[in-house]
Amino acid sequence: MLPAVDVTTPGRATRSTWIALAVLMLPVLLVSVDNTVLAFALPVISEALAPSGQQLLWIVDIYSLVLAGLLVPMGALGDRFGRRRLLLIGSAGFAAVSALAALSPDAPTLIAARALMGVFGAVLMPATLSLIRNLFEDPSQRRTAIAIWAAAFSGGAALGPIVGGFLLEHFAWGSVFLLAVPVMLPLLILGPILLPESRDPAPGPLDPLSVLLVLATMTPLVFAIKTAASSGVSLLVVGCLLVAVVAGVAFVRRQLARPVPMLDVSLFTRPAFTGAVLANLLSVFSLVGFLYFLSQHLQLVSGRSPMEAGLVLVPGLVVTIVAGLVVVRIVRHVPAHIVISCALALNAIAFTLVALTGSGGNDLVLLAAFCLLGAGIGAAETLSNDLILAAVPAQKAGAASAISETAYETGAVLGTAVLGSLLNAAYRHQVELPAGLTDAHQEAASETLGGAASVAGTLPEAVAGPLLESARTAFDSGVQLTSGIGAILMVLAAILAHRTLRQAG
Template identity: 40%
Template structure:
């Protein structure tokens, strides 16, 4: 078993760099599987005929299980071995991918996707914590983390494109089978290329703490997603309240344990906490807007999933290059300066999106999206490096799980809050329209969502359909501009926060 206290000046070996390439493979699949299923939804609906509720669970359960178990899986890796948990997760991920591909009912697919998410939760913390122990030189570790972040970006970029190509030639289950050869390769070469690390003094995993962390995270993220889908209602508010309450008990328990699931003292480290807050805010403004960009391309401009995926693919490429550029930027400039400058640049991109002013301006949207990505691209690699540097090596798995969970929280919060703002503005704009001569049921459907407006307009004849559709699309663009303005303000606020906190607390 390797010693986790090796000197930080030790240079990485060739084996470590090859191992880094191996670790990047599951990261690509991790993010691909978060997006690729969306393209297959029409075929899955036709084949399995799920209810509307079941379809939502098919889409969401994977991300839910990842978010809820990241911290537990990271801590488990610290205890039983980070390479071991990675290989176990890879094996289960491959098996459950086959199960998902050949599902014969919506219930079977939901179970398969849940197990996929559970196994995928082992991938991010174990790969990042292995990097923390494989690369002891500060500059090499920063570059390796940039590669790690870049792998997720590549997966997000190629997911829609690869998924679209597969679905054009094969049945829906093939989007899951692409995982199998990659995981088989990881299982074949991982034992020889990846070193094993664990905390030699760790005690058995505290099951109560693990359950508390899962309930807290899942409840809060579920509540946020439900608010984004259906507005502020008692059930999602109860879920969020339950999550906060269980989370408070969780942190109280961690303070009382001799060997906690999370060392809560880490949150008292200024750089660690500031990096997590920056992660949450950055993902808040990025994730929500990119969901609406996809809707704009498909519902407003009428693009198909593959065409929309090609329009957004450059964003993933920019994030990948930005992640690789992050360690070189922080060698020339202070981390706080890079983070703050990036957020100001992103704010400019969001400001561009507030000027769409019509329903047919894809070029302006593309320019704004690219500016946002250029600014935000290096931030994740820098904050992740700060988190992993501040955490002790024996707690690397838990720290990586916390870091990834902050990304999940930020994304879910962005979808919930910005989604609620979009919905409110859209419905308000539609309520102001007279829409005379159009059946009341069609108007009601159109005032609910843009998707409902498209369906209602398709069922109308004469001039009523195009009139209803044009009105709904203009209302959506108005709501999109407001959400972009909110994101611009959030980016400026985050930039000021980063400049003040990181500058005073970490140099």
């Protein structure tokens, strides 16, 4: 007689599990709404606070920069002290600091508030994906749950322009940050009731030095990219890159040497895992870089109101949601590496369309390009996150979620830092200022398109007209350049994904 074989079947999710998932979507919606609203509020913030080009980028970047640096340690902290507990703490802090950001009187204060939002965002975000990993044991249901999680990001992005457009047309720019309060209140009330607590039964020790090494890697890296794009390569840029490399190497060596590392870097020896992380990062890179220039073009070049600009983006964002849900069925019949590489190729086509539209690009072409980009983002994000989570046991879900979230936020940082900085540099090189401007007007108009629009509003039509025409032409010339670079990067990403993800099927 053959010995009995114990086959364990993953448990199926119940109705209460799906309700808990709905509660978990609230912070995800908030973070995605915040990112999209901010992109659309940039022109209004430029006029209200008169930030420099660098300050404008830091308003966008500082949140993702802090978030990317703290996600891994906060994911490990959630594994140790409880993921639900960290989720509730982070949600309360995020809502409170968002309210403070709404009252910022100048650009430096807003940058500081955004940094604090990044701290609390890092506390809450790994908990959402790691709780999903523990709530859904069945692989098929987990993939559907992750598709819904990814769709919540896109849904928030779709809601952000509409709600944000309404707020920007009727209230001050600070109102866009106050959205966090009504969104977080239901989570803080229902979370303790519906969400089960989970943690790693054998967590590793806290490691403050590893936290410092992560920050010492990310901060100078992004600063070097931004500075090189705006001012060229200098000793400061080279020095920052060296610090980032040294700190990064020290972090990896420390993790390999520790019995229980904060981040299991040995996971990156698996090509499929590394490919999934890179697909995640590069998808977000393309989305954030695209939104950075598209939101400004629609408002400051095409002359649309914030609400109208938001409505133009809705079809592409709906496509993102649909693609994330449909790909769950497609991947049952088509290998994941083929689906993800095709999705990244769609991103390349989208950037190519923008690059070929010429100065003063057609809004319908931009809409079509964003729909293609949305399809690629929705498919690539869903599958890459599923591959990352499937690579680790459930008790290490916090660490895996942190890796996934770090890739997401690093992509957001680099999307703005690389494409945004290149766009600003091209704008400054191309813009031609009319004679007769004061030194203050020259400085503001030469920094950003929003600055030029603000200056033009104070000038006679005879001077304002040529200034706006030159600024808009310079901006769209920069968009063509950065879109061409984005297309090349996405082609390389598609090739990389196809080769590395073959092991995943």
